[in-house]
Amino acid sequence: MPDTTVRDLIGPESIVLELAARGRDDAILELARRLEALDAVDDARLVAEAALEREAIGSTNIGFGVAIPHAKSAHVLRAALAFGRRNAGVEWPGEAVADAGASPDAEREVHSVDLIFLITSPEHASDDHLRMLAALARALMHDDFRDALRTSTTADAVMELLTGRLTLAS
Amino acid sequence: MAVQRLVAITSCPTGIAHTYMAAEALSKAAAEAGIAIKVETQGSIGAENRITDEEAAQADAVIIAADTNVAEDRFAGKPIVHASTGDAIRNAAGLIAQAAQLASAAPVPAAGGGAQPAAQGDYLARISAAKEQRKSSQKGPYKHLMSGVSFMIPFVVAGGILIALSFAFGIHAYEQQGTLAAALYRIGAQSAFALFVPILSGYIAYSIADRPGLAPGMIGGLISTQVGAGFLGGIIAGFLAGYLALWLVRTIHLPRTLQGLMPVLIVPLLTSLVVGLVMIYVVGEPIKAVTTDLTTWLKGLTGGSAIVLGLILGLMMAFDMGGPVNKAAYTFAVGLLASNVYTPMAAVMAAGMVPPLGLALATVIAPRKFNAEEKEAGEAAWVLGLSFITEGAIPFAAADPFRVIPSIMTGSAITAAMSMAFGIQLRAPHGGVFVLPIPNVLTDLPLYVLSIVVGTVVTAVVVSTLKRPVAEAEPAGVLAEPAAA
16 A cells, blocks of 8 residues: 655645735635645635635634644545744634633634644545644644744745654554 | 553544544643553544553543543443543643542542442542532533532522521621621621622633623622522523623634733623623513512412422432432522522422431441442441532442432432421521531421431331342442442
8 A cells, every 4th residue: 555645745835934814714715725736626715615614613723823724625636735834923713712721811822823734635535644634633732843833944844844743653 | 549540532523633633632741740641532534542441441530522422331430521622632731630630539449340348438539529520521501500509609608607697696686786796697698698699690601701701790690689680680690791701702803912902801891781781671670570479489388389399309309419400409499598588498408418318327227238338338428418418329329220219319308398398497508417506597406307307217218128138239349330320
C-alpha cells in the first residue's frame, strides 16, 4: 500500500505566511483559492461555503490562536491542507468553554486566531489521510509546535516542520 | 495510594480533528500531573488505542470528552467526568484534576473485586463518590438550578436558625428595637433571608454564563422578591439572565480593542436592563399571583390534602435518594421558606432521613437478609440518616433496587404524611437531628420524632419482608458498585 506523506496533502504553494484576509470568511476563501489553483478543489467558493456550514455547527476555533476549518464536499478533488498565518490576528468567533476561567484576556483570545489550517476532504477520504489529519490535530496541542509555526520565515521552513512532525502513527 | 490510573474516551461528530486534539491535550496534561492515562479515540477512522476490559476494570476514574454519545457500560460503577471535546482541549488539566480527585475519593477494588470487608471509611467514601459522580453528570438547566440551590442553602440555614433563635425570646420579641432578639431577627430575616433569592438567581445565571451572568441574575432575583414573585420568580430571573448574557457574549463581536468591555460593561448592563424590565412589567405580576395562591393554599392545607401533599413529597424524597426527583421536592420546600411556609420543609427533611435509618434498622432486625458488608454499612447509615443525607441508602438500593426502593418510598411517604398531618413546621432546611434541639427551629419535637420513627420502622419491616436471605440473594461484592443510578 502506498505510503501517504505530508507532501501529498500540502506543499509550499498552499502555505500563506501573511494572509490578506482579516475575517474568518475571507480567510477560508483565500486558502480555498490556493487549493483551487493547485487543482485540489474545483470551486473555491463552494468549498469555502461547506467549511462555513461546518463553522455554523460549531466553531473550529480551538483556542491557542488556532482554527482548523474543514470542508467535506463533492467539490474537493483530493484531500488537501492549506496553512495560513496572520500575525495581527483573524477575527474568528469561538465558543466560550465553561470553567476555562473568564478573564477579559481569555475572552479576547477566544475570538481571534493567527494560525489557520484549512482541511479539505472528498466525500470518501482514505484512512491514511484521516490519520495524517489526526496527527496534525495532535501536534497542534503542543506549544513548541505552534511557536515554531509562528516563527517560521519561509514556506519551506513550514513544510520541513510539518514533515518532521507529522509521521504516520502505526 | 499508588499512582492513579485514568482512562478516557474522546469523540467528536466529524471525527477528524477535535477527537485527536482532545486526546492529545488529556495525555499531555496527565503526563504533566504525573498521572497515568490511556485515551481511546473514537474518530472517523474508528476506535483506536482501545481500552481493554482489564484496563477499564483497573482504572481509578474515567473521563468522557465527547460531543457524541459514547457507550459507558464498560465503566459501570467508576467515577466518570463528562465533558465536551472543547473542554478537554482548553481545560485538560482541570479535567484531569477533577478525575484524580474523584479517584482518590473512591478507592476502587482491583479487577474481579471479591468480597472484601468494607470498612466504614470506604463506605462513606463511596457515598461521597456517588454524590460527586451525580454532580458531574448533571446536565443543562438542572445543573444550573442545582448550582444556584447549593449557593443558596447556607443563607437559608443561617437565616432560618437565627430567626428561630430570635423567637426564643418570645414570638414578638424582635419588634422591640435595640434588643438582642431584634438584632438576631435583623441578621436572619432582614439580611440572610433577603439575600437568598438573589443568590439563587445570581448563581443560576453564573452557572450558565459565567461571570457576566452574576450581576444581572442577582438584580433580577432581588426584583423578584420586591415584586412578591418569590423564589419562583427568582428561578425565572436566573435562567433569563444567564441565557441572555450567554447569548450576548456569543453574538456581539466588538473590535479587539473594545472586547475587554464585554464582560464588565456591555453584557451586565444590557442583561440587567432587559431582565429587570421583564421582571417588573412581564413576569412579576403573574408569578406573584401564582406564588400568593400557592402560599395561601399551602398555609391553609389541613387533613386530607395535607396528607396527600405529604405522601407525594415523601415518595419523591425516597425515589432516587438525592437524585433529581429528590432535589425537586427539596428545592420546592426550601423555596417556600421565603414565603413563610414551613410545613413542607419539615415533611421533606423527615422523609429524607428515613431511608438510611430504615435500612440501618433492617440490618439489625433481619441480619440474615444482609451480607457482612451491608451490615457494616448499616452502622454508618444510622449517622447518615440522622444527618439528613438520603444518599446513605444508595448502596443498599444499588444492590437490590426492586426490593429496597419501594420499601424506602413507603416509609418516607408515611413519615412525610404524618408530619404534614400534624402541621409540624421546620425553619432550617438542613442539618437533620442536629438542628432540631435549637429552640423554635421545629414546632413540635415529640410528634416529629414519632413521624420519623414510624417511617423508619415501616421501612425496616417492609424491606426485611421483601428481601430474601442472603444465601440466595446476589453474591457479596455488589456493594462495590456504588450508585447504579
